Amino acid sequence: MTVVGVIGAGVMGVGVAQNLAQTGHEVILVDTSEAILTQALATIRNNCRFSRMMGGPAVDADEVLAKISTGIGADALAKVDVVIENVPEDWTIKREVYLALDAVCHPDTVFVVNTSAIPITKVAAVTSRPANVIGVHFMNPVPAKPAVELIPGFHTSPETIQRTRDLLAAMGKHAIDVKDSCGFISNRLSHVFMNEAATLVYEGVATAEGVDEVFRSCFGHPMGPLETADLIGVDTVLYSIEVLHEHYADPKYRPCPLLKQMTEAGLHGRKSGRGFYDYTGSSK
Numbered sequence: 001m002t003v004v005g006v007i008g009a010g011v012m013g014v015g016v017a018q019n020l021a022q023t024g025h026e027v028i029l030v031d032t033s034e035a036i037l038t039q040a041l042a043t044i045r046n047n048c049r050f051s052r053m054m055g056g057p058a059v060d061a062d063e064v065l066a067k068i069s070t071g072i073g074a075d076a077l078a079k080v081d082v083v084i085e086n087v088p089e090d091w092t093i094k095r096e097v098y099l100a101l102d103a104v105c106h107p108d109t110v111f112v113v114n115t116s117a118i119p120i121t122k123v124a125a126v127t128s129r130p131a132n133v134i135g136v137h138f139m140n141p142v143p144a145k146p147a148v149e150l151i152p153g154f155h156t157s158p159e160t161i162q163r164t165r166d167l168l169a170a171m172g173k174h175a176i177d178v179k180d181s182c183g184f185i186s187n188r189l190s191h192v193f194m195n196e197a198a199t200l201v202y203e204g205v206a207t208a209e210g211v212d213e214v215f216r217s218c219f220g221h222p223m224g225p226l227e228t229a230d231l232i233g234v235d236t237v238l239y240s241i242e243v244l245h246e247h248y249a250d251p252k253y254r255p256c257p258l259l260k261q262m263t264e265a266g267l268h269g270r271k272s273g274r275g276f277y278d279y280t281g282s283s284k
């Protein structure tokens, strides 16, 4: 039985932990405080209840939670076979986390990087095991999304790729192969949409509702880019577009000032109760 460590219990970490547990894996979910972990378990319970509404299967919350134990810091993951990392899209934080994981985990342990844009080879270079480091870009909400991007780094071994493919198949995920490159496929595309959508609102050309309505009613997308930004986390969108901008030095990725202001103001989207839309009442 593969025991999987999930580090970072925010938007993605709770989804990854739930998906693993509901497909029969033992999970150790790790974050920086008991308060965050208590909130994460409550979110998983709630998400299990609404699993079918969110496009996933019917799941029993008690069975899912029975497979998840929790811990503080990387030390809690000393004995796991695989770690799936979901800490913020901030290089300083990710770097520290990989140094800590590398120091405590068994040399055979595979490190799966869940990042929006940071190249996998850059993460692997921090560790003493670059052959065991691989990127998996999960989609949100994780239990409801059938596909992921699979991104081997420069040194990732065929064995690590196969172990990761097997784990993803066991989680019910189809892997789309992508070469290591900042932003992969999905975020090279989606973040340009979301950034430009925010710019339309920033310039007063349209409201958030108007921009999203064009995507839903005219383009036939199920969600507009600003609803999507709220689902992802406005702060995470900003950090990811900043990574793209720094990496490619291309002005097409210049972050919209509105994303910066909203991040500083704590308007982080669904997870904070307010972003481009208000989630505190019944408006959305």
Ligand SMILES: NC(=O)c1ccc[n+]([C@@H]2O[C@H](COP(=O)([O-])OP(=O)(O)OC[C@H]3O[C@@H](n4cnc5c(N)ncnc54)[C@H](O)[C@@H]3O)[C@@H](O)[C@H]2O)c1
Pocket (backbone or CB within 6 Å): 007, 008, 009, 010, 011, 012, 013, 030, 031, 032, 036, 073, 074, 085, 086, 087, 088, 089, 090, 093, 097, 114, 115, 116, 117, 137, 138, 139, 140, 231, 232, 233, 236, 240, 271
């Ligand atoms: N939100 C999305 O839709 C989405 C989709 C795909 C990939 N991603 C990527 O996944 C990663 C996580 O994103 P998220 O949206 O879940 O972020 P988030 O801000 O919701 O959650 C991050 C979690 O990491 C925890 N954390 C911070 N430092 C830590 C440490 N040193 N040790 C352990 N835990 C720590 C935080 O307390 C928080 O709970 C990012 O790299 C992001 O770019 C996000």
